[in-house]
Amino acid sequence: MKVFLDLFIEFFQIGLFAVGGGPATIPFLMDIPDRHTWYTRADVVNMLAVSESTPGPIGINMATYAGFSAAGVPGGIVATFSLVLPSLIVIILVAKILEKFSTNPYVKSAFSGIRPLVTGLIATAVYSIFQTALFTAEDGSFQILIPSAVLCVILFALMNVKKLKKIHPFFWMVAGAAAGIIFKM
C-alpha cells in the first residue's frame, strides 16, 4: 500500500511544480531513483523513447510507464491520476477567474498581446521537430534525412489540396508510418 502513497506524493508534486509541459517533468523523473527503487536513471531514456513513439501526451506516457514499473497496472493508474490532479484543480480555478473577467478590456488586451507569442512558441516546437525528424542522423550529427524530408514536403503539399483539407490528421500519420516501414526510414 505504501508504494501507492509514495507514487501519489511523487507524481502530485511533479504535476504541481513542472511548469512547461511534458519535457519539464523529465528532471523530476530523473530524481526519483535517488529515493525509490522503481526504475533506474537509464530506464528513463527508454521510457522517453517509448513515450515519443506511442500516442498520447509524452508526460502522461512517462508517468504511466514509471508508475507501472513501480507497481504494475494500478501503479500506472495512480501515478497518472496524481500527475493530472493538480492541473485539474489549477485550471478549473484559472478558468473560473478568467470567466469572471472575460469581458474586461485589460484581460482581453493581454490575450491579444499573448496570442502572437503563442504562435511564436508553436513555431519553436515546429523548429525542434524539424530538427530531430528531418535533420539529425542516428548518431546525433547533422544530416538531411532525404526520405523523411521528401515525405514531409509531399504530405505538406497534399494537405493543402482543397479537397484533402478535411482529412483527419490520423490518416496522414497512418500513411507516414506505412511509408516509414516500406522505405525503412
Place this chain on the structure above:
Amino acid sequence: MKELIQLYLAFFRIGGLTFGGGLTMLPMLKHELVEKKGWVTEDDLLDYYAVGQCTPGIIAVNVSTFVGYKRKGIPGAVFSTLGMISPSLVIISVIAAFLKQFMDYPAVVHATAGIKAVVCALMLNTVITMGKKTLVNRISVFICIAGFLLAMFTPVPSVLLVIVSGLTGIILYKAGKLQP
C-alpha cells in the same frame, strides 16, 4: 450526460491518435474541436495554450481540462481529462507489460520516423494557419519573432514571455493603439 460522454470520446480520440507532446497535439485539437465540433475557436485554443504554458502540469491535459470546463463545468473538465489520459494508460501498460523491447523492433523505429515526418508537415500547416490569424499588424509580428528567438535560443522561461507579452497588450491598449 450525453455531452460529457461526447467530451470524453473527443479527447480519447485526440489522446489516442496523436504522437508527441502538447504542442504537436494542436493540429488534432484544431481538427476535432474547431473544425468538426465547433466547440471552440482558434483564438480560444491559443488562449488555452497560453494558460497551459504558464500553469503547472502537462500542457495537453491543461488544454483538455480548460475546454471541458468551458463546455460543461467541473464534470466536463473531469471527463475531458479522463478521455485524454485513457489511451496512454492502456497503450503504455500493454507495452510495459508485454513489449519491454518495444524500441528494438525495426518496424517501430521506421514507423516512428515516418510519423515524425508527418508531424512536421502537420505542425508547419498549423503554425501557418495560426500565423495568418494572429499576425495582424507590425507589433504582433514583432512579438511573435522576438518570442520565437528568445524561447529558442535563450534560457528565458516561456512563462515570463507570456507575462511580458500580456503586459505589452495592456500597455498598447492603454496607449490607445489596440482595440481588445
